[in-house]
Amino acid sequence: MANLEYYMSLPYTTIIEPVTDESGSYYVGRIIELDGCMTDGETKVEVITNLQEAMQGWIETKLANGFEVPEPVQTSGSSGKFTLRLPKSLHQRLATAAKKRLFPLTSTLFIS
Numbered sequence: 835m836a837n838l839e840y841y842m843s844l845p846y847t848t849i850i851e852p853v854t855d856e857s858g859s860y861y862v863g864r865i866i867e868l869d870g871c872m873t874d875g876e877t878k879v880e881v882i883t884n885l886q887e888a889m890q891g892w893i894e895t896k897l898a899n900g901f902e903v904p905e906p907v908q909t910s911g912s913s914g915k916f917t918l919r920l921p922k923s924l925h926q927r928l929a930t931a932a933k934k935r936l937f938p939l940t941s942t943l944f945i946s
Contacts, residue, residue: 836903841893842886846906850881867904868892 847866852859853874863881864872871892875881896903920928 838890838893838897841903841905842890844906846889848882848885850878865889865892867906 846868848863849866850861850863853862860874860876861878861881862872862874863885865885865888868889871885871888873881873884873888875884893903
């Protein structure tokens, strides 16, 4: 069985998101593969530090109780591309806008 140092050295998927609610503005961070491993902080740097501590505690608890610790999601099977169907009219508008900006349409993705 692998030890704490092994798991802490793996490239887990980290998500850090800004949050604004009734208690103010802060950041929340979580490790996707480690269910329930999350923390918060006033800055991104603080969240990253707190996540390391949270990961360590999460992994130590699982190992101490004989539970399996998942490894990071493998991305080697992902090509990095996807196909997207658009209405012809939207495709034409995007192609025209990309041409005006001198950027290839294939390198531009609009997210709302």
